[in-house]
Amino acid sequence: xxxxxxxxxxxxxxxxxxIAEGQPVGSRTLSKAAGLDLxxxxxxxVMSDLEELGLVTSPHTSAGRVPTxxxxxxxxxxxxTVRRADLPPEVLPGAQALVADQPSQxxxxxxxxxxxxxxxxxxxxxxxRPVVFRHIEFLRLSERRVLVILVTPEGEVQNxxxxxxxxxxQEQLQTAANYLNAHYAGLTLDAVRERLRGEVDAxxxxxxxxxVKAVEASSExxxxxxxxxxxxxxxxxxxxxARNMDHLRRLFDLFEEKTQVMRLLDISSQADGVRIFIxxxxxxxxxxxxxxxxxxxxxxxxxVGTLGVIGPQRMPYERMIQxxxxxAKLVGNALSQTRGE
Numbered sequence: 001x002x003x004x005x006x007x008x009x010x011x012x013x014x015x016x017x018x019i020a021e022g023q024p025v026g027s028r029t030l031s032k033a034a035g036l037d038l039x040x041x042x043x044x045x046v047m048s049d050l051e052e053l054g055l056v057t058s059p060h061t062s063a064g065r066v067p068t069x070x071x072x073x074x075x076x077x078x079x080x081t082v083r084r085a086d087l088p089p090e091v092l093p094g095a096q097a098l099v100a101d102q103p104s105q106x107x108x109x110x111x112x113x114x115x116x117x118x119x120x121x122x123x124x125x126x127x128x129r130p131v132v133f134r135h136i137e138f139l140r141l142s143e144r145r146v147l148v149i150l151v152t153p154e155g156e157v158q159n160x161x162x163x164x165x166x167x168x169x170q171e172q173l174q175t176a177a178n179y180l181n182a183h184y185a186g187l188t189l190d191a192v193r194e195r196l197r198g199e200v201d202a203x204x205x206x207x208x209x210x211x212v213k214a215v216e217a218s219s220e221x222x223x224x225x226x227x228x229x230x231x232x233x234x235x236x237x238x239x240x241x242a243r244n245m246d247h248l249r250r251l252f253d254l255f256e257e258k259t260q261v262m263r264l265l266d267i268s269s270q271a272d273g274v275r276i277f278i279x280x281x282x283x284x285x286x287x288x289x290x291x292x293x294x295x296x297x298x299x300x301x302x303x304v305g306t307l308g309v310i311g312p313q314r315m316p317y318e319r320m321i322q323x324x325x326x327x328a329k330l331v332g333n334a335l336s337q338t339r340g341e
Contacts, residue, residue, distance in 0.1 A: 001074065009034050015079075019315070024058070028040060031043055055074055069278050069280030075317075080321075098331065103154060106331060108228050110330070113327055115234060118320060120315065121230070122231050123229050123261055124227070124305065124307040125305055125306045134185055136181060138168075138174070140168065146210070148214045162213055179211070193215045193216055227261055227265070232251075265306040275294055280313075291313045298332045299336050
């Protein structure tokens, strides 16, 4: 799509003014914002052309116009110039918190940091990977409750509570843990589960069953923690959503179900740098009212996950790009430190 310079300037001014104020932009306001000496009639003619191209639309309740998803896309792709930002002062506390003992802490803190800086929703996605255990312990909590403590080679600690049908003494639990540590340490949980199933007959039944359940619970939990989401309640403060409870319910359902968020971030992981998805222009974003700014993060040159900000179409894209880009680099650095320790 080719626009002349006058049309570009007016569209840019309209998008920027609408992002800043959230109100339809009229011809008189647009003339001042664009810095062009044009008559209201000329501006209306240009707006009419832009509307025919699907870049702007006019709400029924106002003579002004607002950008469409296609208009935002044109703005982002052809008019947005993002300055390379130094680390803003407000990022420093979050950046320091990202230096954590365990990778899962880094990812949780990164989602919180994205949410705090953007005032929208922060999301972090780590592709599923085989979980390897270095050490496992069982702790008897009560007659029918057993705490499973699993330590990965990276030093990450996972805790799971089991409710076995049989009561075990602490001595029996220690025997089971010793057997697992002696025979299976260093293997993936999936491999341990398959081998245990084949060896159940050679082991004492109840203890073997406990081992299988412990490994299955740890494996399933590790696969479920693929997406960390923070700041959903921020959307309650966004006028674009707060006026429509149906929109809010659909959004909270989206974050609770997570599948569509994972699919979107999977697409982002294949990109080189920051990507912007605008709802209404494709099937990538499930709701027309949403936009997503995302970027992959790397450890030792390898892409290991994706993070981003989810918010309304009417978001300050330049600032969101800077926030996502900086956070992706911070997360990569923090994970590199945890891997090297």
